[in-house]
Amino acid sequence: MHYKLGLIGFPVKHSLSPWIHRQFLKKAGLAGDYAIVEIAPGDSFEQKLQQIKHSQFDGFNVTVPYKKQIMPYLDQLDDNAKAIGAVNTVVQKDGKWIGYNTDGMGYITSLKQHYPSIFQNQACRILLIGAGGAARGLFFGLTTAGFTRVDIANRTLSSAETIAELGKKETNTAIMTLEEAEKQLHQYDLIIQTTNVGMKPNADDMILSLDQVGKNTIVSDIVYQPIETKFLHQAKQKGADVLYGHVMLLYQAQYAFELWTSQRVPAHDMEQDLKTVLGGR
CATH class of the missing domain: 3.40.50.10860 (Leucine Dehydrogenase, chain A, domain 1)
Incomplete structure (x- = not known):
């Protein structure tokens, strides 16, 4: 064949x-x-x-x-x-x-390959940035994998709310603006940037600042051109662990x-x- x-x-x-x-x-x-x-x-x-x-x-x-x-x-x-x-x-x-x-399953596999220990604490706090098609797939994948706290930050709150409806009975999801999320980043164990902000040729763009990100937080970006986006570069400077978009x-x-x-x-x-x-x- x-x-x-x-x-x-x-x-x-x-x-x-x-x-x-x-x-x-x-x-x-x-x-x-x-x-x-x-x-x-x-x-x-x-x-x-x-x-x-x-x-x-x-x-x-x-x-x-x-x-x-x-x-x-x-x-x-x-x-x-x-x-x-x-x-x-x-x-x-x-x-x-x-x-x-296959987006959600692909992301979960990439996370298991690089940070398997996060699956030992399924009540950890996860933040999705963005509420487009990629965010829908990732939210579904994360909640299907058993994670119970997946929050969503987006410019348009109504878009985030429709994604939250995909959650299971035990899923807790807070919806917030990007500005609100920026101030709370230190609370999260995993932060996932799901938009195309920062993609070439606009590689200098960032959807929000990572000044408040916690040390050892896993910061992920689904953009893979450039390989290390400005978002991931700033995360590394803050002592965070990173997961690259090309892996997903x-x-x-x-x-x-x-x-x-x-x-x-x-x-x-x-x-x-x-x-x-x-x-x-």
Whole structure:
């Protein structure tokens, strides 16, 4: 079998997903390739999807701005994707398209790889910064993993409130403004920046100051270009531990690859290689 895989989104020309999945194919000893299908805002989304269907892709990833837009075109949704309200992976099975979301699982795996001890205290305090699609996936992943205190800070409180509704009975979530969060950072064990603030070419931007962050707090940023964002750089200066965005990227891709091929390839040994590839960009 020759796997035909790909990525849809915009802009995605510089995505690292092709490099990651070609490495996975090689590791698994499978034939196949991973293509980029850029769908510009002026293109007909429906027409592009028809072309993908006729091209008989075995599966593809979905990134911004189409994680929600893709959903009505799918034949079936995994329960997690349905709850999160966003899809980042589509599997073709018996001519049907099935939607999944691997963001939360990918983040949890990256956290387990680097800071396993945090899972020993599931009542620890976690703060999500931002309330977009990524925050939804991470909130769902964290609460599904058993963490019971996950707060959300965002400019628009109503967006954060809709994410809080994903919580379980035992989940406690406080909603606050970015200004309020900035003053309370010392209270948190894990802080996760889930927006695209600080991404190249705006690498000098920060969503909030980390002046109040506690020593040994884990500070995480899902942005991976640059590898060390200004947010993570300031966290390190304050004595915090950091978790890089490219690590989450790698592990969410690992889950997607498993959905397509039923093979779980080891990814931990790829972290440094991915960092090297990123560093050259």
